[in-house]
Amino acid sequence: MKIYFAWAKDKQQFQNIESLKREDLKIFKLTISQKEGEVALAKILVPTNAPVLSSWAVISCEDQNQKFTVLFQGQPLGFPRNFNQDFAEIELSAEPKDAGKQISELACQLKTVPFYDDLFIEPGDDNPVNVLEARPELFCWDRCLGTVGLSNVFQGKRRLDLSDGVLADSLKIGLGDVPLDAVEVEVKAEWVQKANGELNLFPKIAQSFSNGKINTLTPNPLIHHWPKVGDKIGPTKTRKKSGYQVTKSFLEKMNPPRTGGLNLYPTLSPEFSLGPDRKPVRLKRAWFKGELWLDWQYRQKRTEVARFMLHHDFQLKGKIRPRHKKLKIQLQNIGEILPGSDSASFFQAARGKQVIDHAIEMAKAYLAGTARCIEVEFQVSLEQALDIGLDDTVVLKNDGNYPGLLWAELRI
Secondary structure: OOEEEEEEOOOOOOOOOHHHEOOOOOEEEEEEOOOOOOOOOOEEEEEEEOOOOOOEEEEEEEEEOEEEEEEEEEEOOOEOOOOOOOEEEEEEEEEOOOOHHHHHHHHHHHHOOOOOHHHOOOOOOOOOOHHHHHOOEEEOOOOOOOOOEEEEEOOOOOOEEOOOOOOOOEEOOOOOOOOHHHOEEEEEEEEEEEEEEEEOHHHHHHOOOOOOOOOEOOHHHHHOOOOOOOOOEEOOOOOOOEEEEEEEEEEEOOOOOOOOOHOOOOOOOOOOOOOOOOOOEEOEEEEEEEEEEEEEEEEEEEEEEEEEEEEOOOOOOOOOOOOEEEEEEOOOOEEOOOOOOOOOOOOOOOOHHHHHHHHHHHHHHHHHHHHHHHHHHEOHHHHHHHHOOOOEEEEEEOOOOOOOEEEEEOOO
């Protein structure tokens, strides 16, 4: 197999393959590695005096059947390392020059309900990884094209059966970690409850009188002290704000209804004596009609906590101690909330229910991530490994060579 190394001015689209079939550097050793969510790295061992002609490079190969495959493209990272008088090791990164723009644009597309909620993000935290908190997915960088996409933690976009290609005695299977059996979530909301409305207080005042209508023997003080539009109702020395304000008000005298002998609405008081030598007198009783509307506003700091536990059925059998994780979440910048008339709870309001939906998706993502608890290591020939990527699913079937292994479908 022939390995090529070509210096380039910028990221290539591989339209002119012939231009890449060059040996601008003689490679004695090549290692390409990549971890989930990160860009690929390439280490090449070259002669110490090898020239660096550009800031971008493409590594490719051609097999005996003249099948051409791009293996990697990227830019050198800093000064060569591990060099002596004969050889130097150069490290290259597949991170494209527009990596920040690409990942920001993808992150913006992923800010959808219920998989994203800005109340879970601290102000000023614009890390694109935040959009993956409630998704069983990871950012996946293509080591050849320099593009970013999403890769599901369980199912790759391509399925490769390598059962017949695993080299003898290279398969190793081990337990990476014990999967979670449950995630306990606690969501704390600190917010300001706000409500307002209007109330007609006049009928309530009138009902406090025995006859159901406002009446008095001293009308002038009543008229003088009757609340005016704009007055605040209820403030005291210790409580300067009541939240009640008069919006409509009037009070005027009226002639009460005539009820004949029943005399339900008398216009004079009963006789009473002013002294032994004075005639009994009766005072004139005044009857009133009016209106007294109050506008009220309610504003109060509130703290609520919602808790739930999410389980799943995927478990390793045997004497393994159950594990669960506790997530404590402090919601950010809720501000003032006007709940529906049927609820005084943030979590029972529409916005609060949206928060709970997102928290459930977060718990599901945590459970999904820890369910991948088996580590599998194997080797295949170079020809079979040329284009394996982090968004592939590998299938291994037991042909009798791997005791204990019946069938496995692995995410790279």
